Amino acid sequence: MTVSRSRSSSVTGVSHQLRLVARLDRVRLPLWVLGLGGTIAVSALAVPPLYDTPEKVAGYARVVGTSPVSHLMSGRQAGIDSLGGIVANEISQFAQLGVCLMVAFLVVRHTRAEEESGRAELLRSTVLGRHAATVAGLAYGVLAAVLIAAVTTVSMLSVGLPVAGSLTYGAGLALLGVVHTAVTLVAVQLSSTARGALGLAGAVIALGYVVRGVGAVQDNALVWASPFGWAQRMDAFGGEQWWPALLLLAATALLLAASGWLMTRRDFGGGVLAARPGRATARRGLATPFGLSARLRRGTALGWAVGLTLLGALYGAVVPSIPELVESNPEMADVVGAAAGGEALVDAFLAYIFLFMAVVSCGFAVSAVLRLRTEEEAGRAELVLGTPVHRSAWLGATAAFTFLVTAVLTVLMGAGLAVGYALGSGDWDHLTGHVGGQVAYLPGTLVVGAVAVALHGAVPRAGALAWALLAYVAVQVMLGELLGLPDWVEAVSPYSHLAEVPRESWEAWPSLALVVVAAALTAAGIAGFRRRDIASG
Incomplete structure (x- = not known):
């Protein structure tokens, strides 16, 4: 019974923490949704009029679909010879990087930054559980990613794109954001500063993006080494397949387990990676x-x-x-x-x-x-x-x-x-x-x-x-x-x-x-x- 109480108390107060996050970000989150989601939506609405004939679609597939630079920046989009594939290819670079960066900034703000400022310690002095802030950060990141994915899906459906492809693309985008929410939570445990956590999370985003791009250029299995590749290989608008979503979910579960394990092995307010000692004397500058x-x-x-x-x-x-x-x-x-x-x-x-x-x-x-x-x-x-x-x-x-x-x-x-x-x-x-x-x-x-x-x-x-x-x-x-x-x-x-x-x-x-x-x-x-x-x- 004691073990059971201990486990349950570690997440005590999650609902209160979430309400606090919602209160603090009552302006910030809508700005992210309007800014990122709105840009994706307007871009999705703007593409179809440019490719309103089969000849134009074929021309796009011939030029962009075979361009190494396009592959590096946006990967190999399935169904590139269809309007849905063109829309997905045009918004992918901005949408995928945007949702990953968004969740990184939001999660760090309400986890590591709160610890660094000392406010989290005040909350922990109440009945707030040890993992409550982490769970609230996870829920917040998932919510933000789902909102952006929903805006993207609705935008695609509003221009008449196939339902299956639109839902598949939106699901892949949401799961990509969820994975990087978990990545950010691991970075939060490793670094003792908000800047360091953002740097680690950003480095993982950049690495995954580059690995997917290089794999797409070479058209080899390297794309499977990146969450960006897994989301794209759900093949929206090109014979949709949902099993790569299992890879995204499995990676999320492993990262969350790693985050929880690391949290039990660091001091509150500190990070697993020890800060490098500074110089004995400051530089003149x-x-x-x-x-x-x-x-x-x-x-x-x-x-x-x-x-x-x-x-x-x-x-x-x-x-x-x-x-x-x-x-x-x-x-x-x-x-x-x-x-x-x-x-x-x-x-x-x-x-x-x-x-x-x-x-x-x-x-x-x-x-x-x-x-x-x-x-x-x-x-x-x-x-x-x-x-x-x-x-x-x-x-x-x-x-x-x-x-x-x-x-x-x-x-x-x-x-x-x-x-x-x-x-x-x-x-x-x-x-x-x-x-x-x-x-x-x-x-x-x-x-x-x-x-x-x-x-x-x-x-x-x-x-x-x-x-x-x-x-x-x-x-x-x-x-x-x-x-x-x-x-x-x-x-x-x-x-x-x-x-x-x-x-x-x-x-x-x-x-x-x-x-x-x-x-x-x-x-x-x-x-x-x-x-x-x-x-x-």
Whole structure:
């Protein structure tokens, strides 16, 4: 009887923990569902009109279905010679990576981050069971993944795609999210910090994605070494098979068992992997606010640098195949507003890729700035500001480091795209032009980052609005033409005021104006930060 009570008490309070999570994320979860799910839905709705004839479908299957770059990015989608297969292939990269990253962020936020801040210890001092937070995190991650999968399935059904294929794709997407929820729970037990747990979970996501891509390119059994491959081999829209779902469920069960076992072998608040001891004396650079900001964000900056450079190289390798793809479906040229052929078509697609990658880099700018909120709530900001460091220097140094790294990321994206394009086409004469084309969009990225600075400085609780602006800009970039947004709505995006390089000639005055706007927003944020109270959690 004692053993039975012990087992039952380990999950005592799960329902209360879930209600607390729902209360804390009453805005965050809907934003994820609207942002990620909405983008998937609009993308699914936008694809069918582009492939409304058998000839266009066949052309897509011939070009994209045999492209090594497409296989690397999206795997080998079943039924690629059908409309359902095309829709699944077009949304897979964004949907699969998106759902995995979403559950990682959400689960870490309500498990490891709560322990790191000390709030979980307060809850554990009540009747909350040892595994209650883990079980609540699992349930929350599963719920989020199922919501995204439901939105995706309904979107597919709404455009008339087969029911079996739509349900199979949605189930695979949900199970992929569930697996990575369990992966994140293991990472939470291994690392003693939220950043470390996110890093481990993100590394597993990246590894699985790359392994599936390499296996798809080589068309061998390597795809079976990745959960991404298992979800895709459920063959939605291509002779559906459900037995790979058993692999996803089995992996989830094993990972959850490992998470529970690891939790019993670590101290509360600590991780299985011991933290590396620091230096006996600090480096001289840490004596400055800029040096401290760089030290806190160097790992994140390095990860973004590697990821965005590779992303640029992948997109650059795709560009040479664009003319052949558009030749089989001239309406695709209308999406980017170019003639169906010639150099103008390539320039139009390059402009779209430059803009898309610029928007992606905004993610680093916003996250780097809003991390200051975590520093405040954890009490670490007060320790720094208790020294001779001025508030203006503290926030200004973070803004300066963020903008500097954002500029470096922009150059790296352009360089990656240039190299990928050169390798794909054999033309090495456009390296400088491609880097310059990417840099032309940097002022827009700086404005988005400056909005995050202004919000954190003046109204820190409204920091999520910076993410909302990023989500809007992403939707406007990818689907603005299809949505037919009014001019005044499009004008909210800073990128709408820039020339579409290389399709259009670069203009100095709009770029300079956006830089001035970014500087003004940054100054407003610093001024607001000097006047408000410091959050202490």
